[in-house]
Amino acid sequence: MNLSDSQTTVPAPRRVSAMEAVLGHLRGAIERGTYAIGDKLPSEAELCRTLEVSRPVLREALRALQTMGLTVSRTGKGTFVVASTVADPTFGDYTAGHLLEVRRHMEVPVAGYAAERRTPEDLERLTGLLDRMDRETDTTAWVAMDTLFHLSVAEAAKNPVFRKVIEEIRDALARQSAFLTELAGRREQSNREHRAIVEALLDGSGPGAAEAMSHHLDRVATSLDGIVRPPAPADA
Numbered sequence: 001m002n003l004s005d006s007q008t009t010v011p012a013p014r015r016v017s018a019m020e021a022v023l024g025h026l027r028g029a030i031e032r033g034t035y036a037i038g039d040k041l042p043s044e045a046e047l048c049r050t051l052e053v054s055r056p057v058l059r060e061a062l063r064a065l066q067t068m069g070l071t072v073s074r075t076g077k078g079t080f081v082v083a084s085t086v087a088d089p090t091f092g093d094y095t096a097g098h099l100l101e102v103r104r105h106m107e108v109p110v111a112g113y114a115a116e117r118r119t120p121e122d123l124e125r126l127t128g129l130l131d132r133m134d135r136e137t138d139t140t141a142w143v144a145m146d147t148l149f150h151l152s153v154a155e156a157a158k159n160p161v162f163r164k165v166i167e168e169i170r171d172a173l174a175r176q177s178a179f180l181t182e183l184a185g186r187r188e189q190s191n192r193e194h195r196a197i198v199e200a201l202l203d204g205s206g207p208g209a210a211e212a213m214s215h216h217l218d219r220v221a222t223s224l225d226g227i228v229r230p231p232a233p234a235d236a
Helices: 018-032 044-051 055-067 096-117 120-135 139-156 160-168 170-184 187-203 206-228
Strands: 071-074 078-081
Touching (some): 018 044, 018 170, 044 055, 055 071, 055 170, 096 139, 096 160, 096 170, 096 206, 120 139, 120 187, 139 170, 139 187, 170 206
Antiparallel strands (some): 071 078
């Protein structure tokens, strides 16, 4: 069924970027076996000519393939296929599964503590950050503020260990945020989820803040799952 025929309130499909189109093409070729495990992908110059894209766009797609665990880049040799299916994306030193497991066990209760312990200065910093994120159009700048948001919630909980843990995984969080922003269009949705967390902090509601953070992490997990296991094409 054509989506335009639906009478539901499901949002219109998000426009696919040039990078996503290139990534989808290369991922599909790997999953179909056009490029088998052990094969070297064509050179960047050749892929740019074949796919008619710029080198920056191609390089973003190649980085995404590596994050998905499908390829590895070997300096001076090229990019090689190492897997035919996506298992668990890796962000720096940590897999998405490891990150989510830790974040569920830490950030959910941390949000609850933050609601009970936050100061007026914490609330002013967080609300100001949300306003800046709503206005930001540059993906790199927004991703930096995204990680700062989670660090600021940890700071509001008034336990330096929480901040230390977020600092440890900050680079991985930024990589994951950039990945989801580019491939799942998460920015606006994430902004709304962040605002729900801050509203609970403003209310001083520990349970409400924990629930809002849990919902946020659930949506992150759903978006990741949609990338790892995309829905099958609809029947014609």
